Amino acid sequence: MAKGPIQFKTEEELELMRSSGKLLAQAHGEVASLVKEGVTPRQLDQRAEEFIRDNGALASFKGYKVGSSVFPYSLCLSLNDVVVHGFATDVPLKSGDIISVDCGVYYNGFHTDSAYTHAVGEVAPEVAELLRETKASLYLGIEQAVSGNRVGDISYAIQNHVSRKGYGVVRELVGHGVGRSLHEKPDVPNFGKRGSGPMLQTGMVLAIEPMINLGKKDVMQDKDGWTIRTRDRKPSAHFEHTVVVRKDKAEILTSFEHIEKAVQ
Ligand code: MG
């Protein structure tokens, strides 16, 4: 969990974050164009690392430390029942898989953070629906990211949407502020009460990231110290945008347009 006060960004800082978000959106497009049967997660990771480096930026996750553990890859690649923080394996993707690509970019002094879960080939209809509804919940959360609302309004909007489908909302992992540090205050849970939590104000930058399970909410960690998967081994979806809280409508810094062009 992030420490310290909420970091409000000036318009000049937001301009720098906008360039970081643009680069991240492009990196996601590069990766998305490779996602298909037979490709390995390691190949996706290598492409992202190359693209980010060639553009004069750093991958935020590579070398990220929690205690004495160091994350070894540029992307978090989370397959099927893996919720988040999966490793880039050499096991080729197969039709019916889903893979969450979570990427962070450090550019111009600022991090941006975004995730998208891809379907590989033909996935089961209930899994395709999980992806659609998790993405929809992200945008419902973003609609609430306006000044005068509270963090709980975002949380409630996400939870309310996905609970109707009977999905499990992960409790142990949450969205967060983002800026000069990858994880800043406030925490942005995907569950909660309307009107609760810190007040949202213009200049706050949030990574909103529903992590939603087809089955129950419970998760466990693998022995590698990173990989988080569902306890019931059912699939999990993850979508994330970095957004600026504004007066009437949040500004999304990490568009999915490059991804959606690539996977058409
Ligand atoms: Mg992320």
Ligand code: MG
């Ligand atoms: Mg994040």
